[in-house]
Amino acid sequence: MSPALKDISALTADEAASELERLAREIALHDRHYYEKDAPKISDAAYDALRARNAAIEARFPELVRADSPSARVGARPSDQFAEVVHALPKLSLGNAFSDEDVADFAARVVKFLNLKEEPAFTAEPKIDGLAISLRYENGVLVQAATRGDGRAGENVTANIRTLDEIPERLPGGAPEVLEVRGEVYMSHADFAALNKRQEAAGKKTYMNPRNAAAGSLRQIDPSVTAQRPLRVFGYGWGEVSAALAETQFQALARLRGLNFPVNPDLALCADVAAMLAHYRDLDARRAGLGYDIDGVVYKVDRLDWQARLGFVARAPRWAIAHKFAAAQPMTVLNAI
Numbered sequence: 001m002s003p004a005l006k007d008i009s010a011l012t013a014d015e016a017a018s019e020l021e022r023l024a025r026e027i028a029l030h031d032r033h034y035y036e037k038d039a040p041k042i043s044d045a046a047y048d049a050l051r052a053r054n055a056a057i058e059a060r061f062p063e064l065v066r067a068d069s070p071s072a073r074v075g076a077r078p079s080d081q082f083a084e085v086v087h088a089l090p091k092l093s094l095g096n097a098f099s100d101e102d103v104a105d106f107a108a109r110v111v112k113f114l115n116l117k118e119e120p121a122f123t124a125e126p127k128i129d130g131l132a133i134s135l136r137y138e139n140g141v142l143v144q145a146a147t148r149g150d151g152r153a154g155e156n157v158t159a160n161i162r163t164l165d166e167i168p169e170r171l172p173g174g175a176p177e178v179l180e181v182r183g184e185v186y187m188s189h190a191d192f193a194a195l196n197k198r199q200e201a202a203g204k205k206t207y208m209n210p211r212n213a214a215a216g217s218l219r220q221i222d223p224s225v226t227a228q229r230p231l232r233v234f235g236y237g238w239g240e241v242s243a244a245l246a247e248t249q250f251q252a253l254a255r256l257r258g259l260n261f262p263v264n265p266d267l268a269l270c271a272d273v274a275a276m277l278a279h280y281r282d283l284d285a286r287r288a289g290l291g292y293d294i295d296g297v298v299y300k301v302d303r304l305d306w307q308a309r310l311g312f313v314a315r316a317p318r319w320a321i322a323h324k325f326a327a328a329q330p331m332t333v334l335n336a337i
Helices: 015-034 045-062 100-114 189-201 210-219 224-226 247-259 274-288 304-310
Strands: 083-087 096-097 122-128 131-136 139-147 153-155 177-185 232-241 268-271 294-301 320-326
Touching: 015 045, 045 096, 045 189, 045 304, 100 274, 100 294, 100 304, 100 320, 122 232, 122 247, 122 274, 131 210, 153 247, 177 210, 210 224, 232 247, 247 304, 268 274, 268 320, 274 294, 294 304
Parallel strands: 096 320
Antiparallel strands: 083 153, 122 268, 122 294, 131 139, 131 177, 177 232, 294 320
C-alpha cells in the first residue's frame, strides 16, 4: 500500500467516499484476476491490506458503506464456461487476524457473546492456500461438486472432481443421507514444480504458484486435462447435512476422516488462546517443510451448538477466524564474492 495514503482518522467524509469508491473498483479487479483468471496481480498481503483499509474506513463512516462494498462480497461470480450451482447454504469467507492481540480479541468476543465465564475450546488447523470446493453426496454417492464462486453460487466441476483419486465416489455405511463436504483442492510443491517443467517443455503457459496451478487445473473445460494434473484435497467442514455429524467441530472432522475424506493431520484441539497461539507458532516454524502452501491457521469454536448461537456477521462467521502468517521472506545464499 502506498505510504502517501492519508491516515483514516484524518479523512473527511468526501475523501472517505472517494476512497471507498476506488477500493471497491480495485478490489473487484483483483478478485477477477484471482478467482476467475487464476492469475493474481498482487500479493496476498497487499490484497489483505486493501481489504483492511476498506473495512477501517467503513467502520469510521458506516453511513458511506457502498452497495458494492467488498466487505459484503465473497469470491467472484461463477465463470460462464461452467454450469452454475446454487449452494444450499452460502459459502462465506473468514475474518482475518494479523496479531496475537487480534486472536485474543476474537476469543474475548466469543466469550462475551455466549456469556461464558472462561474461554471455550477451539480447533486450530492449517489454512490451505488452494481452491475451495463443495462435494455433495446423496445416499452415499457423489452427485455434485462445485467451486465457491461468489458464495451464493459456484461452478459445476463434478466431472473434473471425479478425476481426483483422493475424493471418494461412494461413502461407507453410516453417512448421512445428504452430506455436503467442504474442503480445499491444492497442489504440493513437488507436483507444482514438475507440472511447470512439463508445461514449459511443451511450450505451454506455466503457473505462478501452486494455488493458481490447482485452480487452473480443476477449472478445465476438458476433464481429461484435470485428470493429468496432480491435485489433492483436504476436507475441513460441511454445508448441508440431513443429520448432524457430531456435537463438536473436532469430532465432526474425525467423522469425515472415518468416511474416507483426507483431513489435515495438523488439526489440533486447543483449550485456550495460549494453546491456539502455540499451535500457530509451531505451524509457522514448520510450514516451509510441509510440502504444500498454507497462509495461516484457522480457529473455530469447537462446540457446534455454540457455533449456531454465534451465527454470522456480513460475509463471515462469528465463530471462526483466520490467523494469517507474515509473508514468507525468500533467502539468497551468497557462495562467494
